[in-house]
Amino acid sequence: MPRFSIIVPVYKVQGFLRECLDSVLTQSYGDFEVIAVDDRSPDGSGAILDEYAARDARVRVLHLPENVGLGRARNAGRERAAGDYVLFLDSDDRCTPGLLAAVAARLETTGDPDMLVFDHVRTHWWGRGGRSDSADLLAEAGTETFRVRESPQYLKLFLVAWNKAYRRAFLEEHGLEYAAGLYEDAPVTYRSMVLADRIACLGRIGVEYRQRRQGAITRTPGRRHFEIFPQYEGLFAFLEQRPDLDWARPLLLERALDHMLFVLAREDRVRPADRGDFYREIRSFHRRHLPEGGFPEPDGWRGVETRLLASAPYASYAAVRRLRDLRASALGRKRRVVRKASGTALRTWYAAQSKRPLDPHLAVYSATHHRGVSGDPAAIHAKASEIAPHIRGVWVVREDAVDALPPGIDHVTPGSRRYHEVMARATYWVNNVNWPGTLAKRPGSVHIHTHQGTPLKYMGADLLTKPGARHGFDVPQMLRRADRWDYSLVAGLHAERAWERAYPCHFTSLRTGSPRNDALVGADPERGREVRERLGIPDGDTVVLYAPTRRDYRKGGHVDRFDPARFAEDLGPGHTLVVRLHPSLAGGVARGLGLAELHRRGVLVDATDEPHVEDVLLASDALVTDYSALMFDYALLDRPIVVHADDWGAFAASRGAYFDITADAPGHVSRSYRELAWLFASGTWQDREAERLRAGFRERYCEFEDGQAAERVVRLLMLGEAGGAPLPAARRTSGAGARSEALVER
Structure with a gap:
C-alpha cells in the first residue's frame, strides 16, 4: 500500500500534461501512485497518459467512456486509490520539488491527521505571481493540529481540492465526493473541515497553480x-x-x-x-x-x-456599490493631495539645507536599497570608523530594518526630515545601488559606488537589448542616476570593462578591490568556526553552500532547479547543506519553498536571512551556484566551486551574459541534477582539475583583491592620501567609455 495516491483528472491539457506528470514522478519521495483519469479528452492527452504508464509502474490510467466533468473524474480516481493519503492535482498545474517529502514528514510529526493543507503560488501565463492569501494563516498554525470549531479562521483557507492531503479512510468514512458542475470544491472542502477532528498545516508552496490565458471555465x-x-x-x-x-x-x-x-x-x-x-x-x-x-x-x-x-433589492445594491467605487476614487485623490503637500514641505526643507555648506566630516551609507548595514558600504564604514574616526557615518535604513541594526549605528529613515538634512549636507555618499533620483549631487560631494559584485549577467545599458530582463527598469533614468558617481570600485579588469560598458557615464574606475571581500582574503578560520557554531552545524561536517541567483524569464525571480532536501540526503552523513537564496528572494519565496521547515527539521540550514553573506561563505567548504556573482567572491577562499548550469541557454538568452560561464568556469560544471549528485558522490568536486580551474578563474577575474580594499578607499577618498597598500592604476570613463589619464597617487 503506497503512502500517497495522487489523483490527476485530465481533459484537454496535452500542452501541459507532461510537465504536470513530471513534477510528480521526479519527487524525491517515491512511495506513491498516480491515478490519471482520462475524462474522455478529445486531444492527445489519453495517449500521453498511456505513454507514461508504459514506462513507470507507479502510473495507472483510467479511461472514462464519457466526459463526466472534473468533480466526478476525481471521484472515479479516488475509488481506485490505495494510498494512506489522497492528493488531487489538476493536470495543468504542477507540484513543486520536495512537496511529497515535506508532506510525509509533517504527517509523521502530527500523527496522521485527517487532512493536511499546504500553500500554493499562482503561475500566470506571463510569469509567476506572489505569495498566496493563505500564507500567513498556514504559518501561524505551526506544527500543531486543530479543529475548525476552535479555530474557525481556517475556513478562509483557499477553497480548492489540490492544496490538501486527505486521509483516505476519512474520505471513505464520511462519503466525501465531488458533485457535478462548477464550484464543486466548496462542499467537499467545507464538509471535510468541519468533520475533521485533526487538521494540520504546512507553510510551504506545494503547487504551482497555472492561470491560463484562455480556456479556464471559471473565468x-x-x-x-x-x-x-x-x-x-x-x-x-x-x-x-x-x-x-x-x-x-x-x-x-x-x-x-x-x-x-x-x-x-x-x-x-x-x-x-x-x-x-x-x-x-x-x-x-x-x-x-x-x-x-x-x-x-x-x-x-x-x-x-x-x-x-x-x-435591499439589486438596484439598491448596485447603487451602493457605485457610490463605494466613487468614494474610493475620491479617497485616492485626497491621499495623493496629502502626499503631494507633504512632499512639497520636505523638498522645501531639503532645498534650504542644500544652501548650507557641505559637512566635510559627514558620510552617508546605504546598502541593498536601505535594507541594513552590509556589503562593501559596511566594510568601508567599519574601516573609516577605525582610521578616520572624525568622519561621522550615518546609515539610511528602511523602517522595517531598524530593529535589526547593530548597536551604536547612527541612522535615518528614508523620507524623514533628518534624512533630507543628512542627504543635503553629506560630503561622502557610499552605496552599492543607485541613490534615488530626487537627490541632487552637490559640487564638492564625493559619490562612491561599490556595486554588488563582479558582473556575469548584463547590467545597465546592456539591458536595452534584453526587454524581458529590463522589465520594470527605466534604463535612461538608471544612467542619469549613475551620472552622479565619482568613483566606481572594481575587483578586476573584467569588472572594470563591464561596468564602463554598462554605465557609459562620467566616473573614475578605481582598481581597489571589493572592500567586503577583505574578510575573505586570508580568511580567519576562527571566524568560520564561530559562524558554523552559531548556525548549528555539527563540528567536522563538510559544509556545502547552495546559492542560486534570480531568473528573469520567470516572474517572481525563482525557478526550482532541484529539490534541496534530496540534495542534502544525497550528500550523505557528515555533510551539511546550507541554502542561501538571492537577497531579492528572501521572505515570501523562502517560506514558500519550505526552507524554514527543512531548517527546523534539521534537513538543511536556511541562511537566506543571514545579514552578512561573507559569514556564510566563510562557514562553507564548497559552493554550488548557477550564475550568482558570489562565485567571484568565493574564489578568493580557494575552496571548490561547482556551477550548476542546467538552464544556461535560457538564462543567457533572457538576461545576457558577459562571458560563457560553462566554458570559463571556476570549477566543474553540471548540466543536470544527476551530474551534480555524481560530482559529490565521486569526489570529483574537489579534484585537481577543480583546483586548476579555480586558480585560473581567480587570476582572470580577481586581480585587485588583496585584502586591503577598504583601507585603500578610506585613505584615498576620505583622507586624501595614498597610505597603506599601493593603489593600482585607475581610469576615467566619459561618454561611451573614452579613457583619460590614471588617477595620480599623492
Whole structure:
C-alpha cells in the first residue's frame, strides 16, 4: 500500500500534461501512485497518459467512456486509490520539488491527521505571481493540529481540492465526493473541515497553480456560474441532517455568501445582464439558510454587502456599490493631495539645507536599497570608523530594518526630515545601488559606488537589448542616476570593462578591490568556526553552500532547479547543506519553498536571512551556484566551486551574459541534477582539475583583491592620501567609455 495516491483528472491539457506528470514522478519521495483519469479528452492527452504508464509502474490510467466533468473524474480516481493519503492535482498545474517529502514528514510529526493543507503560488501565463492569501494563516498554525470549531479562521483557507492531503479512510468514512458542475470544491472542502477532528498545516508552496490565458471555465462569463447555488444547497442539506454540526451553520453561511458575492463582482464570471438574477439568487439563499441567532458578519465592504442582502433589492445594491467605487476614487485623490503637500514641505526643507555648506566630516551609507548595514558600504564604514574616526557615518535604513541594526549605528529613515538634512549636507555618499533620483549631487560631494559584485549577467545599458530582463527598469533614468558617481570600485579588469560598458557615464574606475571581500582574503578560520557554531552545524561536517541567483524569464525571480532536501540526503552523513537564496528572494519565496521547515527539521540550514553573506561563505567548504556573482567572491577562499548550469541557454538568452560561464568556469560544471549528485558522490568536486580551474578563474577575474580594499578607499577618498597598500592604476570613463589619464597617487 503506497503512502500517497495522487489523483490527476485530465481533459484537454496535452500542452501541459507532461510537465504536470513530471513534477510528480521526479519527487524525491517515491512511495506513491498516480491515478490519471482520462475524462474522455478529445486531444492527445489519453495517449500521453498511456505513454507514461508504459514506462513507470507507479502510473495507472483510467479511461472514462464519457466526459463526466472534473468533480466526478476525481471521484472515479479516488475509488481506485490505495494510498494512506489522497492528493488531487489538476493536470495543468504542477507540484513543486520536495512537496511529497515535506508532506510525509509533517504527517509523521502530527500523527496522521485527517487532512493536511499546504500553500500554493499562482503561475500566470506571463510569469509567476506572489505569495498566496493563505500564507500567513498556514504559518501561524505551526506544527500543531486543530479543529475548525476552535479555530474557525481556517475556513478562509483557499477553497480548492489540490492544496490538501486527505486521509483516505476519512474520505471513505464520511462519503466525501465531488458533485457535478462548477464550484464543486466548496462542499467537499467545507464538509471535510468541519468533520475533521485533526487538521494540520504546512507553510510551504506545494503547487504551482497555472492561470491560463484562455480556456479556464471559471473565468468565462456565462450562466454556468449559477451552478454555485446548487453546490452550496447540497452543503446545507448535509448540515440539516447533522444537528451535531449546528455550530458550523453560521460560519459556513458567512463563507457561502462571501463566495457568492465574490463571484458576482467578477466581470469575467457574471455578465452585466445576469447580475440582477444572480443577486436575487444570493438573497434567496440568504433567507432560506439564515439561522435564528444570525451569523458573524464580516468587517468592511463585505459586511455592508452582507447586510444589504437582508433588505435591499439589486438596484439598491448596485447603487451602493457605485457610490463605494466613487468614494474610493475620491479617497485616492485626497491621499495623493496629502502626499503631494507633504512632499512639497520636505523638498522645501531639503532645498534650504542644500544652501548650507557641505559637512566635510559627514558620510552617508546605504546598502541593498536601505535594507541594513552590509556589503562593501559596511566594510568601508567599519574601516573609516577605525582610521578616520572624525568622519561621522550615518546609515539610511528602511523602517522595517531598524530593529535589526547593530548597536551604536547612527541612522535615518528614508523620507524623514533628518534624512533630507543628512542627504543635503553629506560630503561622502557610499552605496552599492543607485541613490534615488530626487537627490541632487552637490559640487564638492564625493559619490562612491561599490556595486554588488563582479558582473556575469548584463547590467545597465546592456539591458536595452534584453526587454524581458529590463522589465520594470527605466534604463535612461538608471544612467542619469549613475551620472552622479565619482568613483566606481572594481575587483578586476573584467569588472572594470563591464561596468564602463554598462554605465557609459562620467566616473573614475578605481582598481581597489571589493572592500567586503577583505574578510575573505586570508580568511580567519576562527571566524568560520564561530559562524558554523552559531548556525548549528555539527563540528567536522563538510559544509556545502547552495546559492542560486534570480531568473528573469520567470516572474517572481525563482525557478526550482532541484529539490534541496534530496540534495542534502544525497550528500550523505557528515555533510551539511546550507541554502542561501538571492537577497531579492528572501521572505515570501523562502517560506514558500519550505526552507524554514527543512531548517527546523534539521534537513538543511536556511541562511537566506543571514545579514552578512561573507559569514556564510566563510562557514562553507564548497559552493554550488548557477550564475550568482558570489562565485567571484568565493574564489578568493580557494575552496571548490561547482556551477550548476542546467538552464544556461535560457538564462543567457533572457538576461545576457558577459562571458560563457560553462566554458570559463571556476570549477566543474553540471548540466543536470544527476551530474551534480555524481560530482559529490565521486569526489570529483574537489579534484585537481577543480583546483586548476579555480586558480585560473581567480587570476582572470580577481586581480585587485588583496585584502586591503577598504583601507585603500578610506585613505584615498576620505583622507586624501595614498597610505597603506599601493593603489593600482585607475581610469576615467566619459561618454561611451573614452579613457583619460590614471588617477595620480599623492
